[in-house]
Amino acid sequence: MSVKPNLISQPASLGLDDVVAAETMLSHVDGQAGELIIRGHHLGELSDWPFEQVLELLWAGQTPDVLTAQDIGSALGEARVKAFRIMQPFLPGLRGLAPVEALRLLLSALPDSAREPHHILAVAAVPVFTAAIARQAAGLIPVAPNATLGHAADFLSMLRNEEPQADKVKALDTYLVTVSDHGLNASTFAARVIASTKAGLFSSVIGGLCALKGPLHGGAPGPVLDMLDEIATPARIEPWLEDALARGERLMGFGHRIYRVRDPRADVLKGAVSTLNDGSGRIAFASKVETAALALLQQKKPLRPLQTNVEFYTALLLEAVGFPRDSFTNVFAAGRMAGWTAHVLEQEQTGRLIRPQSRYVGSPCANLSGSL
Known part of the structure; x- marks a missing residue:
């Protein structure tokens, strides 16, 4: 007899995009x-x-x-x-x-x-x-x-x-x-x-x-600082960003899976960072990088909403308060x-077990003799 897998007729959302999996008040x-x-x-x-x-x-x-x-x-x-x-x-x-x-x-x-x-x-x-x-x-x-x-x-x-x-x-x-x-x-x-x-x-x-x-x-906020370290000086901001985009690299701290506009958390953290003593000039330098990056992303990828996300100012804030x-x-x-x-x-x-279904896309079962 041929054993058929239990297939689901609805189209699958591989990243569960737009699938409601819970109700929450939070x-x-x-x-x-x-x-x-x-x-x-x-x-x-x-x-x-x-x-x-x-x-x-x-x-x-x-x-x-x-x-x-x-x-x-x-x-x-x-x-x-x-x-x-x-x-x-x-x-x-x-x-x-x-x-x-x-x-x-x-x-x-x-x-x-x-x-x-x-x-x-x-x-x-x-x-x-x-x-x-x-x-x-x-x-x-x-x-x-x-x-x-x-x-x-x-x-x-x-x-x-x-x-x-x-x-x-x-x-x-x-x-x-x-x-x-x-x-x-x-x-x-x-x-x-x-x-x-x-x-x-x-x-x-x-x-x-x-x-x-x-x-x-x-696991991504640290690389924002790596990017700033590599750029190093105001004169290198635009050339570095141009080269990174030309190589198809992602600019760390920009773009988000959910937000089609600016991540609201970035604005809150930017405000918090602005209250800290910027004796090193790091925060002011990062602000110049952000401005240049947003302009380039709009120019190079006009159809993709790539705004500043929470990672960018997270990295600056945590570095400024003393965390490695x-x-x-x-x-x-x-x-x-x-x-x-x-x-x-x-x-x-x-009290409900979360147990979603999956769609089987493997090989069909072979014809088998006898009962199962």
Whole structure:
């Protein structure tokens, strides 16, 4: 008998473009209008909020406890102290690992089975682990968290082992808020799929981190700085960009899968970067590169909407506040953990396993004798 595969008649969307795979109250991305809405607020409205207040917004109604931003700040401080203690035995095993791989290992030490608010520990742990990973790679001893500090301030304190400057704390806070959630992006979708199996919150967000690691998602901000380093001087801006486009190379920090106009996160981060001391001239130089790149892209690729995306000013901001560029993906995870945890909590409430279909395009089955 001939066994026929179960084929689906609808046309497949290989990247799931325009396929609605979940209903969420958390965020909405309008790529045509260039808008990001997080629980009823445009991103621009949230840009001055502390990260703890955005966590209150994202987690509201998702857990039995009703926590204010102040409650969350206190809980995060205590959880950072706990995460630092959990981390200690694993530090020797981090040597030789890339920063994001080290973060993955440390998050794996957090048990899904423990009876405690996992979402708080997950958000608290990433800055602790990220700072310790960066310091150990530089031959320095990890710095213990200060539970009395705000989340962004303690992140910088653990990284630099000094009292952080107010403008840098504010810039990092804005960054964490800006990348906190962004619709059903690849890492958030991965986290929701895992959550739908009831695997647990830490298993789910680790899956999110593994997706974020890819250069087509969160692994790309560092190359923006590589591009600026290669251009080096104002006189080389246009020739360098012209040559790159002639070779068919992508200009890092420009273009986005969803946005057909300028990424709204780029504007928020550009505003945050502009408040930082630019003694090196790096930010002013980058602004000239951005202007020249946008003009060339419009000239060379008039039919493709290639505007500045979140990567461009992410790289400048994180460099300016003191993070090494190989830590950028981990810092991205520190902000996006807010969204991952909220989506995991939301998905767990549905109780529904995510199980899409696929279209079989392989060879037909051979004729077989006998019964199956």
